[in-house]
Amino acid sequence: MSSRSEALSSYKALIKALVRSSRRARIAQAAEDNKRQITLLTYKKINAVRQQAQEKDAKSKIKLIPQIGALTKKIESLKNQDPAKFKKFLFYGNVSQLREALLRDAQPETLIKRMEHIRDLAGFVQNQLEYEQLVERYNPGLNMSQNENVKRTAARVGLHVPEN
Amino acid sequence: MIKVSLRKNTLAFRNNGYVLRSSLCRTYASLSPLGVDQTVENNLQTETNRLAKTFTKFWDNVTLNSDNDALTVALDNKPIRTSLGHTLTVPKSRELLAIMLKNEWSSLPNLSIKPHSLPLTSIVSRCIDLESVSKPGCDPDLVSKIGGDRVKLSEALLRYLDTDTLLCFSPHAEYEGTLRSAQNEMYLPIISAIERFLSKFSSGPLRLQVLDADLHGLRGNAQSEEVREAARKYLNTLNLWDFTVFEKTVLTTKSFICAILLLESKAKCSSLNMKLSMEEIAKCATLETIYQTDRWGEVEDTHDVDKRDVRRNINAAAIVAYEE
Numbered sequence: 001m002s003s004r005s006e007a008l009s010s011y012k013a014l015i016k017a018l019v020r021s022s023r024r025a026r027i028a029q030a031a032e033d034n035k036r037q038i039t040l041l042t043y044k045k046i047n048a049v050r051q052q053a054q055e056k057d058a059k060s061k062i063k064l065i066p067q068i069g070a071l072t073k074k075i076e077s078l079k080n081q082d083p084a085k086f087k088k089f090l091f092y093g094n095v096s097q098l099r100e101a102l103l104r105d106a107q108p109e110t111l112i113k114r115m116e117h118i119r120d121l122a123g124f125v126q127n128q129l130e131y132e133q134l135v136e137r138y139n140p141g142l143n144m145s146q147n148e149n150v151k152r153t154a155a156r157v158g159l160h161v162p163e164n
Numbered sequence: 165m166i167k168v169s170l171r172k173n174t175l176a177f178r179n180n181g182y183v184l185r186s187s188l189c190r191t192y193a194s195l196s197p198l199g200v201d202q203t204v205e206n207n208l209q210t211e212t213n214r215l216a217k218t219f220t221k222f223w224d225n226v227t228l229n230s231d232n233d234a235l236t237v238a239l240d241n242k243p244i245r246t247s248l249g250h251t252l253t254v255p256k257s258r259e260l261l262a263i264m265l266k267n268e269w270s271s272l273p274n275l276s277i278k279p280h281s282l283p284l285t286s287i288v289s290r291c292i293d294l295e296s297v298s299k300p301g302c303d304p305d306l307v308s309k310i311g312g313d314r315v316k317l318s319e320a321l322l323r324y325l326d327t328d329t330l331l332c333f334s335p336h337a338e339y340e341g342t343l344r345s346a347q348n349e350m351y352l353p354i355i356s357a358i359e360r361f362l363s364k365f366s367s368g369p370l371r372l373q374v375l376d377a378d379l380h381g382l383r384g385n386a387q388s389e390e391v392r393e394a395a396r397k398y399l400n401t402l403n404l405w406d407f408t409v410f411e412k413t414v415l416t417t418k419s420f421i422c423a424i425l426l427l428e429s430k431a432k433c434s435s436l437n438m439k440l441s442m443e444e445i446a447k448c449a450t451l452e453t454i455y456q457t458d459r460w461g462e463v464e465d466t467h468d469v470d471k472r473d474v475r476r477n478i479n480a481a482a483i484v485a486y487e488e
Contacts, residue, residue, distance in 0.1 A: 022271040094267065097228075101259045110488055113432075114260075117486050120442050121264065124479035128283065131472035135280065138465040142278070 007115035011102070014122035015092055021129040023089045030083035038078050045071040206309070210245035226270040228262055235262040237269060244269070246289035248306060250296055254288065257487050261288070264483055283480040291408040291484065298404060314407065318399045321411060325395055325420040326386050327375070329449055330354060335377040343455040350448055357438045358421050361428075364435070365394040365401075395420065402427070409485040416477040417449035426478065430485040442482050446475050 045068060052064045083089070102114065136142060141149070151161045206213070223239035230236075236243045236253045244252040254262045261284070268284050279286075290310070296302070297310050307313050312320075325331075330351050336344050355372055363370045368390075375385040387395075402410060406427055413423035422445050428436040429445075440448070447454070450471070457467050 018267065018271075022267070025271040094263075094270075098263055101263055104259075106488065113486075114488070117260065117430075117482075120479050120482045120486070121260065123442055124264070124284075124476060124483055125267075127472045127476035127479060131469065131476050132281065134465075134469050134472060135278075138469070 003112070003115065007118060010115075010119040010122055014118055014125065015095065017122050017125035017129065018092045018094075018098075019090065021125055022092060024129070026089050027083045027086075030086065030089075034078055034081060034083065038075055041071055041075045041078070045075065206247075208247070208249050210247060210249050211239060211242075213247060223269075226266050228266050230256070235259065237262065237265050239269065244285075246292050248293040248296065248309065250289075250292050252285065252289060252292065255487075258484075259488070260486065261483055283476060284483060287408060287412050287480060287484045290412075291405045294408055295404045314404075317407075317411060318396060321399065321414055321420065322392055322395055324414050324418060325372075325391070327384065328372075328421050329417060329419040330421045331372060331385065332375045333377060334452065339455050339459060343452065346451060346455070350451065354421060354425065354438065354440075354448070357436055358424060361424065361436045362391065362394045362398060365397040366390055370394055398424075405487075406485060409481045412484075413478065413481045416474055416481070417445070419449055422449050426481060427485055430482055430487075432487070442475070442478050446478050449478075450474055 048064055048068050048071065052061055052068070055061045055064070102118065106114070144152075147161075154161050225240055227238050227241065228235050229238050229241075229243070233256050234253045235256060236251050238244065246252060252265070254265065265284055265288065268282055272281055293310050294314075297307050298314060311317070333347050333351070334343050338344070355374065359370050359372055362372075370391050371388075372391060373385060373387050375383075399407065399410070410423045410427060413426050414420055417423070424436070425438070425440050425445055425448075426442070428434040429439050429441070453467065453470070462468060
């Protein structure tokens with residue numbers, strides 16, 4: 001009985017660690033996606049405005065207005081989105097596969113071994129996450145983008161990188 | 165034609181020179197250190213290589229493709245390949261490992277990927293590459309890419325048994341004797357269990373030579389030839405996956421004994437009647453550091469990072485070692 005509750009608690013620890021480590025990655029991925037979307041939409045909007053300026057006919061000019069408005073709205077809503085607040089990132093997406101593998105029928109000895117093994121899985125995910133966080137904390141330049149890097153290098157000698 | 169034969173001559177000459185030199189040296193001095201990445205840089209178009217060169221994420225979906233008895237990790241349906249170009253395939257008996265591999269690749273943030281972000285993949289791809297290189301008739305170039313064949317790697321690993329972390333005892337005077345008594349309490353039962361374990365690979369009972377700072381002072385340590393022979397025999401009984409796990413554990417813990425403990429605690433039927441959890445193994449390997457940080461405090465960016473590093477590597481090794 002005690003081994004069962006132990007297995008359950010290490011399973012909980014595993015899921016918790018998986019959620020934590022995947023959440024961090026998924027937020028970063030969503031933020032990157034967001035940025036790409038915004039760039040794309042801004043480009044579309046610029047094109048639409050340009051087209052509007054070129055049109056001579058007032059009617060077709062008016063036709064483009066709702067399109068531009070929709071694009072602006074979309075860009076605004078994307079800009080206001082905060083991936084860190086997404087509720088779906090609080091769940092681990094891949095539980096069913098993991099649970100299936102953990103609950104597969106086997107010899108009793110194998111099952112005992114497998115239940116003990118869950119603790120090591122949890123230990124790995126947790127320590128890997130903490131290790132990565134620490135490395136990032138102590139080496140802030142590690143994940144810097146090229147633009148940011150150039151900006152800071154320039155700032156060190158009192159220069160500013162021109163906007164755009 | 166002339167060019168080719170000339171090159172052959174120089175190559176042969178070089179080989180001769182090398183043999184001459186290494187036969188002059190003491191055997192262990194000619195061995196290159198383990199753990200230094202000696203894989204020769206190549207331009208094979210594999211995912212791991214691409215990742216190593218560009219450090220950027222280039223896929224959307226990670227899947228596990230199963231066929232027959234094996235699971236292959238695939239990025240956008242293209243199988244991941246190891247640095248020598250083999251597919252990253254795991255037998256079905258290691259399904260949990262495959263799931264963890266998939267998780268490792270899908271939980272990478274796309275900003276930039278560092279070598280330390282894929283510990284499981286690095287162990288598994290070494291397993292696969294070592295397996296392919298160990299097949300008879302393999303190209304010697306490939307063998308040197310992976311850092312030597314099994315015999316060479318075993319010899320390098322044996323050096324860790326001489327100065328094993330678990331065989332070095334600190335003086336009674338340090339830390340008011342608390343460290344020494346903790347070492348006695350933890351290491352002595354393990355040492356006698358390992359002596360019994362290794363004796364099975366030898367004709368008679370074996371004794372491991374320990375390094376007691378009170379008795380021996382500051383000097384090196386060496387095991388007897390019988391112990392080395394038994395340890396060599398033990399290493400030869402391991403399959404290549406276990407061998408790679410063993411290597412990884414030795415390099416992490418700086419201890420041959422810890423690696424035996426880890427493999428035996430993950431083995432289906434262990435002949436070592438001692439079972440340690442991964443946390444206990446990590447504690448054994450870092451016992452002295454624990455007492456040092458207790459007394460002098462933790463140094464930022466060193467002790468805290470190392471602590472996680474040891475544990476993530478030991479647990480990763482355990483995950484690869486586990487088989488159903």
